[in-house]
Amino acid sequence: MExxxxxxxxxxxxxxxxxxxxxxxxxxxxxxxxxxxxGLRQTPEQIAEAALEEDVNVVALSLLSGAHNTLFPxxxxxxKEREMQHVLIVGGGVIPDSDIPGLKQAGVAEIFTxxxxxxxxxxxxxxxxxx
Amino acid sequence: xxxxxxxxxGSRRALARAITAVENDYExxxxxxxxxxxxxxxxxxxxxxxxxxxxxxxxxxKLAKEYRGQGKTVGIVAVDPTSPFFGGAILGDRIRMNELxxxxxxxxxxxxxxxxxxxxxxKTVEVVKLMDAFGKDIIFIETVGVGQSEVDVIKAxxxxxxVLVPGLGDDIQAIKAGILEIGDIFVINKADRxxxxxxxxxxxxxxxxxxxxxxxRPVVKRTVASRGEGLVELLEALENHRTFLVTSxxxxxxxxxxxxxxxxxxxxxxxxxxxxxxxxxxxxxDSFVERLENHQxxxxxxxxxxxxxxxx
Numbered sequence: 001m002e003x004x005x006x007x008x009x010x011x012x013x014x015x016x017x018x019x020x021x022x023x024x025x026x027x028x029x030x031x032x033x034x035x036x037x038x039g040l041r042q043t044p045e046q047i048a049e050a051a052l053e054e055d056v057n058v059v060a061l062s063l064l065s066g067a068h069n070t071l072f073p074x075x076x077x078x079x080k081e082r083e084m085q086h087v088l089i090v091g092g093g094v095i096p097d098s099d100i101p102g103l104k105q106a107g108v109a110e111i112f113t114x115x116x117x118x119x120x121x122x123x124x125x126x127x128x129x130x131x
Numbered sequence: 132x133x134x135x136x137x138x139x140x141g142s143r144r145a146l147a148r149a150i151t152a153v154e155n156d157y158e159x160x161x162x163x164x165x166x167x168x169x170x171x172x173x174x175x176x177x178x179x180x181x182x183x184x185x186x187x188x189x190x191x192x193k194l195a196k197e198y199r200g201q202g203k204t205v206g207i208v209a210v211d212p213t214s215p216f217f218g219g220a221i222l223g224d225r226i227r228m229n230e231l232x233x234x235x236x237x238x239x240x241x242x243x244x245x246x247x248x249x250x251x252x253x254k255t256v257e258v259v260k261l262m263d264a265f266g267k268d269i270i271f272i273e274t275v276g277v278g279q280s281e282v283d284v285i286k287a288x289x290x291x292x293x294v295l296v297p298g299l300g301d302d303i304q305a306i307k308a309g310i311l312e313i314g315d316i317f318v319i320n321k322a323d324r325x326x327x328x329x330x331x332x333x334x335x336x337x338x339x340x341x342x343x344x345x346x347x348r349p350v351v352k353r354t355v356a357s358r359g360e361g362l363v364e365l366l367e368a369l370e371n372h373r374t375f376l377v378t379s380x381x382x383x384x385x386x387x388x389x390x391x392x393x394x395x396x397x398x399x400x401x402x403x404x405x406x407x408x409x410x411x412x413x414x415x416x417d418s419f420v421e422r423l424e425n426h427q428x429x430x431x432x433x434x435x436x437x438x439x440x441x442x443x
Binding site: 003004025026028029030031032033034035036037038039042045046049050052053054055082083084 | 151
């Protein structure tokens with residue numbers, strides 16, 4: 001038996017900067033994860049569908065546009081609709097500290113703001129993924 | 132409900148979970164594959180292979196849309212390389228196929244090679260079977276970007292499409308063996324670039340020189356996949372090949388060869404596993420290695436001993 005953690009790295013919404021997402025994707029790959037990268041400007045529906053088809057353990061959302069309070073909870077909800085409530089959802093980007101409790105309340109497991117070492121993200125995923 | 136029943140009833144989530152089970156060799160993998168087996172063999176399996184950057188994903192995306200336009204359902208297995216150093220992978224084929232994500236008639240799954248070197252992932256053949264049983268009419272296998280000898284795709288596909296681009300140099304002689312031998316259809320993608328005539332001529336000459344006169348003479352088609360040019364002709368070639376496969380009996384021949392191969396692979400896998408279990412449990416393996424290091428015995432003699440023991 002060979003379990004391998006699969007992570008969907010997705011950029012919901014309209015901002016066109018995926019440097020951060022790519023750095024994280026690379027770090028996750030180097031940690032031995034299979035990273036499915038979907039590119040820019042994904043709708044929450046596309047993200048949920050891709051997560052379903054790829055049967056991922058983790059959905060990592062990156063967003064710099066400020067729309068996180070709308071888009072992150074939407075992804076959580078759509079995954080639940082698809083009976084994928086076990087999927088670990090994490091987020092990253094320029095997200096104000098004051099928004100973080102609300103996002104966690106909505107079902108995002110953790111938010112990683114700028115300056116987080118990639119090793120911390122890897123560690124968090126390793127600890128929290130339930131196979 | 133049983134995962135196979137759910138899958139056969141059209142649950143996409145069940146298909147996704149079954150693929151994971153098979154890919155990771157979960158305990159239930161064997162029984163899943165066994166239960167879906169009677170429902171396989173219906174789909175037209177199309178392999179898309181070629182060097183990195185030739186446009187395999189873009190072409191697959193466009194072809195999938197054309198088939199959807201004809202009302203056919205589509206499965207796609209997209210393979211990308213696993214890092215040999217870290218064991219992880221970045222699977223990026225969805226980037227070029229994002230529009231297909233919201234189409235419930237398309238199921239796209241990315242796979243890492245996980246150590247397999249032939250251009251496919253270890254369990255690609257089995258994943259194709261799952262999609263086949265799920266009821267997909269057309270299943271694409273997009274290989275990793277290949278060089279000269281990654282030809283495993285022919286073990287899984289009914290029709291193999293080799294995608295090339297002009298401007299890779301006049302090296303067609305050098306790559307005559309390997310991937311240029313496996314194409315049923317050759318596609319010159321990015322055909323708006325310089326060098327297309329030359330590549331076309333070289334391909335045709337190579338195909339004419341083919342000493343083995345087979346019933347199907349591979350065809351060469353030109354596309355500009357990003358703009359959708361040449362797709363109609365390519366679809367026609369795919370359809371012609373499928374008709375040929377069925378009417379000539381070639382389909383039967385290929386599938387029977389494949390079935391035999393799959394059986395042998397499976398047998399091999401299980402025998403290896405059994406032997407390994409047996410010789411590791413009591414620490415025999417280590418003592419064998421020790422004897423080898425001390426030059427007390429040869430590996431050939433040891434293998435004979437183990438086999439004699441097992442097959443008694």
